Amino acid sequence: MIDIFFPFQRLADDVTFKVFNLTPSSYIADALNFFMYDILKIGFLLLVINYFMAVVRYYLPIENIRSILSSRKWYGLDYLLAALLGVITPFCSCSSIPLFIGFVSAGIPLGVTFTFLISSPLVNESSLILFPALFGFKIAFLYNLVGILISIIGGFLIQRLHMERYIDPTFLNIKSASIDKSVHKHKKILVLLKHWWKEGFTISKTIFPYVVLGVALGAFIHGFVPKEFIEHTFLTKGFLSVPLAVLAGIPLYANSVSVIPFVEALVGKGIPLGTALAFMTSTVTLSIPEALMLKKVLKVPLLLTFFSITSVGILCIGFLFNAL
């Protein structure tokens, strides 16, 4: 396969060995090379992702997704649809409540709503675009497939448990105006291209500092932390490593793009892929800010069910990729 990121590697090599004149395979050279290459590559992909997402949001705003899901009876297909729509919808814990109430008050079944809520952070634009670039197509495909399956099964379970009574009833009676966001579709393509670029660039700019932080941490591990240290300090093998990785990820909350370079460095140092992915997914999906946010509308039993199902899903991802 031709490596489309070859120019980035060239540039990173040039900076490391020619500009800074570092000795190949010294600690500092390894770290700097990793840092340069990953900053360029992930920075580039970040722009691509956010541009792509701006286009998706323009043609398929979340309000229209709600109309699609509530427009007719789907006979179970709505779970699949909700999972797929969750993949392309960017997720921010800020919006989880308005989104949740908006879905439920529009008559979308609770299970389908949760399928969407699980799939949205679990499988996302970065697992679609960054994973193939970092871990290869096979892993990326499998991860996204398993993520979609988990969200469908999770939503289905919540529906089966009939947990509607655990939603704060004051929110269920809100009359929501239905709005059509497709009115502004007469703009010229050039105007649109510029608009998407601007929107994507603005978002990339806000995430970029965190990506730099993630890459710096990754570069440090890559260059300076010996493999033996990681193997001795962390339980890398064995049954417990995956649950521990999930637990470690809960108090941390980060954008998936910024955790990926860190995970990439850990995998390079011998942490099994499944354990590393479990850590990453847990950081991105299970977060305390989101739980506190959702607690305003969900009563504890439903909230706990939601988090347990997601945790079990992440454990499955961890064990599955460790077994590969």
Next chain:
Amino acid sequence: MTIQVLGSGCSTCKKLYEITKETAQHLSLQQEVEYVSGSEGMKKIVELGLMSSPVLVVNGEVAMVGFSSDMKVIQEKILSILNKK
């Protein structure tokens, strides 16, 4: 005239409120910028038919959905509704 920032109470919403306040001062608008958060804010957002937060509302009309840290953008959005009349 009213300017409101509706939010679920997250930090991004608060940030938008701060920036909007600054923008309103910059435009020397007399109106106070109102921050509606928590349950009240979420109810309002859903009532407007929206599903993302935060939301910037000017004179009851939705001026912007989502966050921007750019004062120029916020200024533009506020003025686009004020100049409608």
